[in-house]
Amino acid sequence: MGREKLIQHRIMPVAVIVLVIIAIWYVGAYFMNAPFQRDLDRRANVTSTAIEFLEKTMSQPKPTLPAPHQVASNVFENTFLRKVTSNRSLVYHAWVTLSSTAVGFTLGTLLGILIAVGIVHVKALDRSLMPWIIASQMVPILAIAPMVIVVLGAVNITGLLPKALISTYLSFFPVAVGMVKGLRSPELIQLDLMRTYNASVAQTFWKLRVPASVPFLFTSMKVAIAASLVGAIVGELPTGAVAGIGSKLLAGAYYSQTIDIWAALIAGSVLAALLVAIVALVGKLVERAMGAKPERSLG
Amino acid sequence: MAENNFSVVSARKLGLTFETNDGPVHALSDVDLEVKRGDFVSFIGPSGCGKTTFLRVIADLESATSGEITVNGMTPEGARKSRSYGYVFQAPALYPWRTIEKNIALPLEIMNYSTAERKERIERTLDLVNLAGFGKKYPWQLSGGMQQRASIARALAFDADLLLMDEPFGALDEIVRDHLNEQLLKLWARTEKTICFVTHSIPEAVYLSTKIVVMSPRPGRVTDVITSTLPKDRPLEIRETPEFLAIAHRVREGLRAGHSYEE
Structure with a gap:
């Protein structure tokens, strides 16, 4: 792919959308913050020009909707200008959330694969397990999370693990569903071939079902890692956790630090995007190593 | 006869x-x-x-x-x-994640042939179907006729008469x-x-x-x-x-x- 094409096909469309969003955001910030600013001005008996008024709506300390540059400078300050061990550093909070996301994602992926293997190989599980798995995802995570934290806290399991378990709860589902599909993806003719060799169930599993399921695994892991992050953040809310993006959101809400809330949201989004990108990249490398035809969609 | x-x-x-x-x-x-x-x-x-x-x-x-x-x-x-017996299907049914030689090795792996013997048989059968030199290619890199020849080589690799x-x-x-x-x-x-x-x-x-x-x-x-x-x-x-x-x-x-x- 040439540099020109990269700019034309990838960067341009994204940049345009970002600019549009920022523009809408600024307009929104003005209208959301204007009533409060008018109120302030009236009380202080100040009359300002339109430009002055506009500037004021963009620089309130606790705006209803912070302007993009306020959020950006908060994110920049708390990411690059603070020690990463500081309680105010977004890197520190992101790291706390990331570690429980990683543990939960790993457990969830393993659990999902295990369930899928069971469903594909044991007829009884195939018939009984799926409805329960689907039902498990119908329960709102916000209702389950506090109970998990409280129950585990009662048996002295606190800290990272309860949060990770909520991530696990959310992330095993896409992996289980994707892997059931993946392990069943070999065509009849490929399975017949194994039968003509009198291959054992284990040989068919390792030499056919597992390699055939790899693309499905990475697709579902992309969904699972984003779900894990949501799980970790949600898990931080009811614990009164002192660290993590979730606790940053909660603290911001308590003290009406709207800029902090938005900064934490941005940090969470960036983290999610990074995690999904990493999974996608690893998936691409693995598929390349497995001889997949290189994509030529942008060539 | x-x-x-x-x-x-x-x-x-x-x-x-x-x-x-x-x-x-x-x-x-x-x-x-x-x-x-x-x-x-x-x-x-x-x-x-x-x-x-x-x-x-x-x-x-x-x-x-x-x-x-x-x-x-x-x-x-x-x-x-x-x-x-060796079976050749209507479609080549090669496993896309395996190279041609690994595809031919598949029955040999399953039947526990030694590494040395696998190598020897892969070479011999590739030669038999005129695909010598294509062992390292993936199936998608070969034409339909070559793929079907590879699948014949796979069926010939083990001792089935x-x-x-x-x-x-x-x-x-x-x-x-x-x-x-x-x-x-x-x-x-x-x-x-x-x-x-x-x-x-x-x-x-x-x-x-x-x-x-x-x-x-x-x-x-x-x-x-x-x-x-x-x-x-x-x-x-x-x-x-x-x-x-x-x-x-x-x-x-x-x-x-x-x-x-x-x-």
Whole structure:
């Protein structure tokens, strides 16, 4: 792919959308913050020009909707200008959330694969397990999370693990569903071939079902890692956790630090995007190593 | 050929009925057949005549519902479990994540051949199907004809003296098909395997076979068994000789007779 094409096909469309969003955001910030600013001005008996008024709506300390540059400078300050061990550093909070996301994602992926293997190989599980798995995802995570934290806290399991378990709860589902599909993806003719060799169930599993399921695994892991992050953040809310993006959101809400809330949201989004990108990249490398035809969609 | 009296495949009154929602379908009915060691037997007939089903019964991919069949003197299941045949499907069925040589190694891995022996056999069979030098390629890097040759190499890699081929060249164009037919005959002469070959092409069946089994549908049954009088050494030009055309004519007559009751 040439540099020109990269700019034309990838960067341009994204940049345009970002600019549009920022523009809408600024307009929104003005209208959301204007009533409060008018109120302030009236009380202080100040009359300002339109430009002055506009500037004021963009620089309130606790705006209803912070302007993009306020959020950006908060994110920049708390990411690059603070020690990463500081309680105010977004890197520190992101790291706390990331570690429980990683543990939960790993457990969830393993659990999902295990369930899928069971469903594909044991007829009884195939018939009984799926409805329960689907039902498990119908329960709102916000209702389950506090109970998990409280129950585990009662048996002295606190800290990272309860949060990770909520991530696990959310992330095993896409992996289980994707892997059931993946392990069943070999065509009849490929399975017949194994039968003509009198291959054992284990040989068919390792030499056919597992390699055939790899693309499905990475697709579902992309969904699972984003779900894990949501799980970790949600898990931080009811614990009164002192660290993590979730606790940053909660603290911001308590003290009406709207800029902090938005900064934490941005940090969470960036983290999610990074995690999904990493999974996608690893998936691409693995598929390349497995001889997949290189994509030529942008060539 | 006195030493060739061993029956590799022997079917007596073989029948297979599929139970479907629309009632029973008689895929095979009263099939009697002997395939001797070293034979090249073609099964020809319109679709639905049970030729593929019969091949799948030999391979123990389907089970007969009546009659008897032995493969290498055993039940089809026994023959499959002792890995006594190689099967070539309509599609190459190569595993896309394996290179060509790894695909050929697949049966060898499953049957626990040593690494050294695997290497030797991969080289030998690649050579046999004229794919030497393509071992490191992935299937998508090869043409359809080359892929099907690789799948034949895979079926030849282990020690099975029976080769079952289910319309292996059906999806290829005629020029490639002619070429592969010629190669297949040479390969048959070199390896002295017994081959059961399903096709719906009359020239292909006549060109390749020592014995042509003509089948007809509903119910699937054998209507004629023609023993070829062509010599074993067959250049492609043999297809224009009167002898060849006479056999082709008899096959065509057999196919027509099988169809007549439908009108």
